Amino acid sequence: MKVRNHIFLALLAVAFMASCSEADKTIEFGVDNNSIDIEAVGGTRKVNVSAGENWVATSSAPWITVLPANGRGSKECSLIIDSAITTSPRDGYVLFINTDNNNEYKRVDVSQKGFDYAITLDEPSVNIENYATLDKRYFDVKVKTNVAFNVKVVDEETGAEPSWVDVGQFNVNLDHGRRPREVSLRISWGINSTPMQRNALLSFTPAETDVTSEMLARNDELTINQNAAERIVTGRGGDSIALLGIARSLEVWDSNWESSGEKMDNWDGVVLWEEGMSGYVDSLKGRVKSAEFNSFSTKEGIPYEVQYLTAAEELKFYSNVNTFQLNLSTGPYICELTQLKRLTIGAYGLTELDENFTKLKNLEYLDLSSNNFEQVPAVINPENFPKLHALQMVNNQRLLIYDLSNSISTNFGGLYLHTKYDSAQDTFGEFPTWLLKWEPDAAKGIAGLDTLKLSVNYLQGSIPDFKDDATIGYYDDEDFIRPDTIPAIHVKRVMPQLKMFALNLNRLTGELPEWILYHPALDWWDPYTLLFTQEGKDEKGNLAGFSNTPVNLNYYYEKYTKKEMAGSSSDQETGTDSGSQTGSR
Incomplete structure (x- = not known):
């Protein structure tokens, strides 16, 4: 009985398969979509294949992919169309081929738009x-x-x-x-x-x-x-807002002006106008007379809020972060304070002054030390700053280079470009001589420099002696009338008003000119410290220093008999090197 049942089931299965095979052969070969239109971005489109036999799909273009690309019986296929690459439309097609009858195929046309310029x-x-x-x-x-x-x-x-x-x-x-x-x-x-x-x-x-x-x-x-900036009204209140804004923009490290709760009268580094001060008028009472900003971090010029400190006579900005990496300008805003008399922008990272810096014609004191200047800005001259009497540009060395002859570095500051060595001509450049001619001129309202400090830079060559400069005369009888001036001696009259002159720790060589050795204020300059002492080597490999540095100032006091020589009589008798003999003040 069981055997007959198994035979019966087997016969049914064979009959079923035979009937299915006959059904498959009756399915007409075809696709449900003969054309596809698609945008430039491309995408996927579905195509249903009807078949009772084996089939394959081929694409006429590499930008059309069919998945699956072959099969048996009816299937759903994906036509993957790449993004267009031109502005022009393009066309392609896909052929679905009945492999049991290669003469039978169906074509699906694909049209794709090009991209518009956008x-x-x-x-x-x-x-x-x-x-x-x-x-x-x-x-x-x-x-x-x-x-x-x-x-x-x-x-x-x-x-x-x-x-x-x-x-x-x-x-x-x-x-x-x-x-x-x-x-x-x-x-x-x-x-x-x-x-x-x-x-x-x-x-x-x-x-x-x-x-x-x-x-x-x-x-x-x-x-x-x-957005617009906060309006700052000129006056005491405006000054306080300006100070806070400057400190904020500079990112001053230890500023506690705002958090301390103190009135502006008690802010560190701020001096306000009070009765009895020189130049005081009632309209200035309580306003900022001077302010200092120290230890900050900025990569920009002086903040814009500074322009509202219109009563200030003195401002100091000193000690920026990583100054040797910076190439900054002062910016235009400080140039609006035409009433300023004293200005210090030191260790800031400056390499240039704003084009409007010449508006500060009332400056009497200017300190641009410890920046990155490769030369003294040409705008710093007596015509632009007639009231200026003190100029300091000390230590503008961006890099410390002891021996310039072995250096391959460039852009190292130190006022280097003035006296840069020209190997083809075997000469050094020109010392900034216009600074050494900055003398008083009452007719032009020029005060003349009485302080000039250019120490710790990379000035090379020799100090100008002006022997061949016809524009500079010699000391005359009128100079000899004063008891502390040189007796009759043929010496060039170079900046006799100088009270302080500093050139130490440059790379200067050659001879000290007579106008320095016999200058009326030489003993005031502390020359053995601030003038005669040089260091390192210049670009020719010469050891810096002067060939005629005096052992002491005995020779000087022999000419200036009205001056009292410092030091003991034994010093004078032995002629020992007495750098401390700077004369009485």
Whole structure:
């Protein structure tokens, strides 16, 4: 009984399979879609294949892929269409072939659009604050494009290129043709120091000559809206806001002016105008007379808030971080304080002065020491600063180089460019001689320098002796009338008003000129410390130092018989080196 049942089931299975095989053969070979239209970005489209037999699919173009590419019986296939790479449309097709009957096939045509030229921004505008620290003063813009482009920036009010917007370097890589890609631009912006909003317009235009603006999408412009600065009103209150703003912008390390709760009268480094002070008038009462900013971290010029300290006579900025790495300008804002008499910008990282620095015509004292100047700015001259009597540019060495002849470094500060060695001519450059001619001129209102300090720099060669300079005369009888002047001796009359002259620790060589050795104020200069002492080697390999440095000043006091010689009589008799013999003050 069981055997008969098994035989019966087997016969049923064979009959079922035979009937299915006959059914498959009756399925008509075909596809449910004969054409596909697709956008330039590409994508996947489905095609249903009806078949009772084996079949394969082939593509006419490499940008069309069929999965699966073969099969038996009916299947759903995916046509994967790549992104376009040109602006022109393209066509292709897929053939589905009945492998049991190669004469039977079905064709699916594929038409794909090309990309339009486009420069597309996610947002048409961006709003920014008037102030942020330098490391946060930027924003990024994402641009989708398939064409190389330029960016033009204009101020919406003036139509000119604004100085406060800077578009960084960017690259549009078109190695995949006209497929759009995302390009990132970093836009840096400057502080808005005015109490008015300002706006800039960035226009993105194609760089390729065969692309016109009409071929571009319309969202190819970006508007930048910058908030206005807080209005600072001239007066005591405005001064306090300005001081806090400067300290904030400079990132002064230990400033506690705001957190201390003290009145401005008690702020460290701040002096206010009071009755009895020289130059005091009632309108100045309680305002800032002088202020100091020490130990800070900035990579910019003097902050914009400084322009509101319109009562200040003296300002000091000293000790920035990593000054040797910086190439800064003073910036324009300090130049608005035309009433300033004393200004120190030291260890700041300066390599240049703002073009408007000459507006500070009332300066009497200027200290630009410990910066990175490679030369004394030419604008520092008696015509631009007639009241200036003290100039200090000490220690502008960006790098400490003992032997200049072995150095391969460049841009190392130290006023180096003035006396740079010319190997072809075998000569050193010219000492900044105009500084040594800065004498009083009452007719022109020029005060003349009485203090000049250029110590610890890289000045080379010899100090000018002016023997062949007809513009500089000799001491005459009128000079001899004064009891402490030189008796009749043929010496060039170079800056007789100098009370302090410092050139020590440069790379100077040669002879000390007579105008220095017999200058009326030589003993006041402390010459053995601040003038005669040099160090290192110059670019020719010469050991720095003068060939005629006097052992002592005996020779000097023999000429200046009215001056009292310092030191003991034994010093005078033995002629020992007495660098401390600087004469009575």
